[in-house]
Amino acid sequence: MNAAVAADSTSELVRPGEALEVAPGVHWIGALDPTLRTFDIILRTANGTTYNAYLVRGTEGVAVIDTVKAGFADDFFARLESVARYDEIRVIVLNHLEPDHSGALPELMRRAPQARLYISTRATSMLKALLKPNEDERPFEYQTVGTGDAVSLGDRTLRFLHTPFLHWPDTQCTYLVEEGVLFSGDVFGCHHCDSRLFNDRCGDFRFAFDYYYAHIMRPFKTHVMKALSLIEPLPLKLVAPTHGPILRDRPRRYLTRYRELSSASFTERLDDTHKTLLIFYMSSYGNTARMAEAIRDGAEETAGVRVSLYDLEGGELAPFVDLIESADALALGSPTINGDAVKPIWDLLSSLAVIDLKGKLGAAFGSYGWTGEAVRMIEDRMRGLKMRVPVAGLRIKLIPTEAELDDCRAFGRALAAAMTGADAGQTTELADLA
Numbered sequence: 134m135n136a137a138v139a140a141d142s143t144s145e146l147v148r149p150g151e152a153l154e155v156a157p158g159v160h161w162i163g164a165l166d167p168t169l170r171t172f173d174i175i176l177r178t179a180n181g182t183t184y185n186a187y188l189v190r191g192t193e194g195v196a197v198i199d200t201v202k203a204g205f206a207d208d209f210f211a212r213l214e215s216v217a218r219y220d221e222i223r224v225i226v227l228n229h230l231e232p233d234h235s236g237a238l239p240e241l242m243r244r245a246p247q248a249r250l251y252i253s254t255r256a257t258s259m260l261k262a263l264l265k266p267n268e269d270e271r272p273f274e275y276q277t278v279g280t281g282d283a284v285s286l287g288d289r290t291l292r293f294l295h296t297p298f299l300h301w302p303d304t305q306c307t308y309l310v311e312e313g314v315l316f317s318g319d320v321f322g323c324h325h326c327d328s329r330l331f332n333d334r335c336g337d338f339r340f341a342f343d344y345y346y347a348h349i350m351r352p353f354k355t356h357v358m359k360a361l362s363l364i365e366p367l368p369l370k371l372v373a374p375t376h377g378p379i380l381r382d383r384p385r386r387y388l389t390r391y392r393e394l395s396s397a398s399f400t401e402r403l404d405d406t407h408k409t410l411l412i413f414y415m416s417s418y419g420n421t422a423r424m425a426e427a428i429r430d431g432a433e434e435t436a437g438v439r440v441s442l443y444d445l446e447g448g449e450l451a452p453f454v455d456l457i458e459s460a461d462a463l464a465l466g467s468p469t470i471n472g473d474a475v476k477p478i479w480d481l482l483s484s485l486a487v488i489d490l491k492g493k494l495g496a497a498f499g500s501y502g503w504t505g506e507a508v509r510m511i512e513d514r515m516r517g518l519k520m521r522v523p524v525a526g527l528r529i530k531l532i533p534t535e536a537e538l539d540d541c542r543a544f545g546r547a548l549a550a551a552m553t554g555a556d557a558g559q560t561t562e563l564a565d566l567a
């Protein structure tokens with residue numbers, strides 16, 4: 134542990150109405166939300182969460198970095214008032230405008246009208262849309278900042294890092310130069326509420342850290358890597374995120390973990406010498422299953438393509454999502470049931486929102502009885518996920534004949550050709566397959 138920030142354990146507990154010093158001249162003025170069990174609809178949390186906000190005191194004024202969710206504003210203002218007066222606040226930094234961090238901003242700006250607001254360039258349109266001042270009030274004044282910009286509080290300097298899309302377009306980090314403190318926003322955060330607050334004091338939150346990354350940061354791996362290249366060279370004593378424990382014990386290992394998690398899809402490809410195609414299907418009477426096998430056989434005829442086939446009925450979604458992240462192409466087969474594709478197919482497609490699918494190839498197929506909507510619906514969804522659908526979907530009425538199984542093999546070959554570039558980027562229509 135860093136000796137500069139070490140203290141006895143009882144003085145480090147969060148108490149109502151009291152700020153907590155986390156580094157010399159730096160106070161946590163956030164709020165605890167221990168009973169929350171679902172965050173933003175999509176995230177579960179066994180321990181609730183925290184909304185972390187910070188106050189930095191310099192010889193020439195005070196800075197407030199981030200605020201809290203609106204319902205927790207009273208906690209925030211009480212903690213702020215325990216260490217500073219509103220007329221001392223010269224600087225307000227919002228690293229991310231999501232409502233769980235900007236909820237108390239309008240009221241803070243009313244109480245500290247002399248303060249200047251610092252946000253990233255990409256935050257400007259959001260500021261107007263999220264924080265609508267009362268009609269009788271003037272619009273918020275603000276200054277946009279990027280990497281290399283800094284603001285001085287006398288003996289303290291806040292430097293800004295442009296780290297967009299982690300996980301909204303507006304996100305940035307702020308670095309307190311003299312103390313080596315990184316106010317990282319949601320980066321390196323997690324939903325884990327513990328009044329012991331520091332990573333070396335609170336319960337084991339490693340699963341919450343990885344879970345938060347998987348659902349919030351994973352879609353933005355390339356942006357994570359760019360942000361890490363700005364953050365890693367900094368001398369770091371403490372990382373202060375907007376959710377969860379404050380990272381003072383070996384803060385660098387959290388950077389390393391982000392690098393590992395963001396690199397995985399590049400290093401863990403099944404096979405660097407082949408393009409990889411994954412085929413998933415559901416089938417009640419075996420018709421779509423037979424199509425899937427024939428498509429696999431056709432695709433495997435192409436040198437340089439390695440194919441894997443899975444019955445979705447027997448699998449768990451999370452490991453499949455990992456496989457898809459490192460694959461080159463995805464083919465989904467569903468029968469049409471009551472005018473729709475079947476639920477496991479939609480569940481799989483919905484799970485793919487956490488990975489970057491841009492540039493991957495998609496294809497759909499399935500057996501049907503009379504209307505056969507499933508294939509077109511899956512293709513539309515794939516396009517919506519920014520996948521390229523190079524081969525028109527293949528539908529077969531009820532039980533595939535031998536000739537129709539030949540069509541399936543041709544479909545597999547066409548998809549493989551698109552993967553290897555042999556199709557010259559053309560979309561293949563069903564009529565071309567014979």
Ligand SMILES: Cc1cc2nc3c(=O)[nH]c(=O)nc-3n(C[C@H](O)[C@H](O)[C@H](O)COP(=O)(O)O)c2cc1C
Nearest residue numbers: 416417418419420421468471472501502503504505
């Ligand atoms: C409950 C039920 C509902 C169905 N609804 C439709 C439908 O809306 N449109 C359609 O084209 N076929 C429909 N079908 C027919 C199936 O798509 C057809 O039997 C198909 O061959 C099943 O393929 P599978 O063996 O791969 O499951 C339905 C079948 C069942 C059992």
